[in-house]
Amino acid sequence: MENLSTRHVRVLQAVVENYIRTGEPVGSRTLARSPGFKLSPATLRNVMADLEEYGYLCQPHTSAGRIPTDLGFRFYVNHLSGPSEIPSAAQRKIRERLEMSDGRLEEILHDGVLTLAQLTPYVGVVSLPDFRRMVVRHIRFVKLAGHRILAIIVALGGTVQNVLFESDTELSQDQLNRYSNYLNSLLGELTLNGVKRKILEEMAGDKRGYDELFAQVLALSQNLFQQKEVLGGDVMLDGKLNLLEHPEFADVERMKEIFKAFEEKGTILKILDDALEGEQLRVVIGSESHARELRHCSLVTAAYGRPGEVLGQVGVIGPTRMDYSRIIPLVNYLANVMSQRLTS
Template sequence: MLDDRKTAILSAVIQEYIATAQPVGSTHIAAARNIQVSSATVRSEMSHLESEGFLVQPHTSAGRVPTDKGYRYYVDHLTTPGRLDKATTRQVGDFFSAAHGRLEEMLHQTSNLLAELTNNAAVVVGPKAEAIPIRRVQIVSLSSTMATVVAVFANGTVENVSIEIDELDDDVCLATASAHLSAGLSGSVLGAVTQVSPTSDASVDRLTQAGLQGLLQLGAGDQVFTGGVSAVADAFDAVEVVRSVLHTLEQQFVVVSLVSDIVGRGMSVAIGLEHGVEPLSACSVVVAPVVVDGEHLGSVGVLGPTRMNYPQALATVEVVSEQLGHRIEEG
């Protein structure tokens, strides 16, 4: 643990660097209201903080900037989630009160809201369809050889998948298979279903099985939405860093794995290489689980430069994840 004076100086350097993105000098820190020592003393303490790995001096004549170790100390010991101002709290509440329609659209809009509030890239990982109870299923003919299986889930999500049918499958056969599949799946979650009981009609069983297999493949996919990606581009000066970050955010599997791993480790903040994704080494990620009926069904988070405003990001992510969970639970 750092002593009180080093702690105060480290906190002041980090807050100034978050605000300005410029190396911070000892003279500026000495002038801070809660730093009651001379510039020479601040300079000495900053030198100690640098030798201990909390700060780094990018150029000989420049001030210091925080390292990932410095940010970690700041997050663990010097910050707590801030409180959203009344206007922002009201904005979040109004958003979820007015959120209706398909779940996918709400998740997409939630990512945009989170990005707008934090000025960082936002990631929303929604619940997989396989984890949500099914309300009803219908098989609808598209042509003589194709049909679509439409599933309505308990939370209002509507998903569909195409299947092949036989030219001899008439409307009666499709309707029978549709009713049988719906009865077999209603109230169940796809992740717990392996088969639907057979009937005495081979054509109905074939259509039922095709519909089930299509839904199982559909249900295993992740729902991932990103918003505010352009904000990340604006946060970095180096073109290569921007290119690397944007390319990584386009890879859905990487994003889901990143968020899931952070939440799985019980972390709310991963700084720099703590998250293990090399192309995002210049970034921090703040995440919170989306809990519905006591079960972790998704996550929300923001991704930005390591100099992000951690108290504000933590507070915003926490409120949005809580509100999103309540909204999904209400269906």
């Protein structure tokens, strides 16, 4: 950092917090009046001019106060926003909501985003997990008409996902039962991907030579694994309406852009997927997302799943003027509860 003095830092912090609170550009006068500042407006103007030069602040127009740039928010998030306490009411609500939800994966995720949408004035978002990475307790196949098969995948926490798919040949329920027994015998603490790998290894190792059962289970899994419910690659949103309450989105054009991003989902999914391996919590501020439509939005997301086995990301989307110090711990907490619910 361009060797910011403590004074610079304090001013930056004050500007950011003021702006987060009011949504108005903050001027030297207001700042001087805020408690804890013994400096005159003129001095503050100098300091703020410095901060503008460094790129942390900017002015909407010449004679307005300053607002933080994305960089300014970034500095604030990285260095200035101490983790605040999560109100116990919010904690309780999160826990209750997630304990109440039935075991279907979608229901749990939905409850997660719903809770976020209710606890914050922003949009709750969650990416659907790649089921192939989940530790699976057992799989069951149910024959429907013709080639259609319903797979019921029960993951570690009792989470259930069912997937409809087709097999290449018509299989009887008996056959399906044998397949699923076989698959289940392989499942220990393995993920679906792990199972697949194991099958392939055993085949390659030629331990048992060519095995009819092997081949057919493999063929079946191939089809199963291609279904989008297994692949993930979708996001769920809730509380879009919340955004309409924020003055910065009063502009119809801007609103349209963002809602378009919400509807398409691809953009958001991409941002969520950008999360680095092993990164628990992530804040993407404004243009950091490199998505034009979301350049006025920030995302606070956390990975859910379990250590080393990330299933997806959950968090909120809001204006860059977001109450980071409140939201960050909240999202983090929710992700933890969700993780427990899904994998314990």
